Amino acid sequence: MERQDLGTAPDAAAIEAIARATIARLPAQFARHLGDVVLTVDEEADAETLAALGLDHPLDLTGLYHGRPIGDRSVGDFGTLPDRIHLYRQAILAEWCETGVRLDDLVAHVTIHEIGHHFGLSDDDMHALEDSQDDMGTD
Template sequence: MTVRQTPWGPSPDAAAIDAMARATMARLPEPFRLHLGDVVLRVEEFADEATLDELGIDDPFALSGLYRGRPVGMKSVEDSGALPDMVHLYRRPILDEWAETGVTLEALVAHVLIHEVGHHFGLSDDDMHALEASAS
C-alpha cells in the first residue's frame, strides 16, 4: 500500500479510519450499540462504479459513506438469506473533506459513521445530530 504524504505527515490508512469509526461506535448510547453487532463496517478507498451509477453520482469524491441494508424497524423474519447490513466509509473522500474543512479527522469520521448508522435505525437528520452530540 502506498501512503500519500501530506503536509501533516502520511495519510491515515484504512485501518486508522476503521479504528476511529469503531471508537465512535463504542461511544454510542447502549440502546444503539446493542443493535450494531451484526452491522458490517467496511472502509474502502472509493465507492465502486456500480454504486456511484446507482446513486447518480459522477464524482467519486462526493460520497464519503453509505449504508446498505434494511432499517431496524423494517426488519422481518422473512429477511432470511439477505446480505448483512453494511456501513461503507470511503477513505479518500473523507481525507479530502478533512483537508478542505479543517475539522479533526476523528470528528469527521464520527460524523460520517453516525450519519450512516442513523440510516440503519431510520433516524431523521435531527435525530442523527442528537446522536452525534451524545457520542462526542
C-alpha cells in the same frame, strides 16, 4: 484561518479504528442493534454505486449504508446479506483537507450518519437533528 500541517494521510486501518471507537462510545440501547453490521473502509465508491446514487465523482461520497433499516424488518427476513456500512477513505481525506475538521470528528460524523440510516433515519431527519443540536449549543 491558518492551516496546520496535516501530516501523512491515515490509512484504512486508522480510519476504521476511529469508526470502531465511535461505535464503542454509543449508548448500549443503540450499540446492541449494531452487532451484525459489517463496517468496511474502502478507498472509494465504485462506479456502480456512484451511478446508482446519481453521483459523478467518488469524492462526493464519504460513506454509505447498505441494508434494511431495523424498523422495516420482519420475522420473514432471513438468508439475507448482513447490513454494511462503507466508509470511503479518499472522500473522507479530501473533506478533511478541504475543511480542516479534525479527522476523528469527521470520521465519527460520517459513521454516526450511516448508523442513522440503519435506524431508519433519512438524510433530512439527520440534518434536522444536527441543526437542533447546533441550536442548543452542543456538538
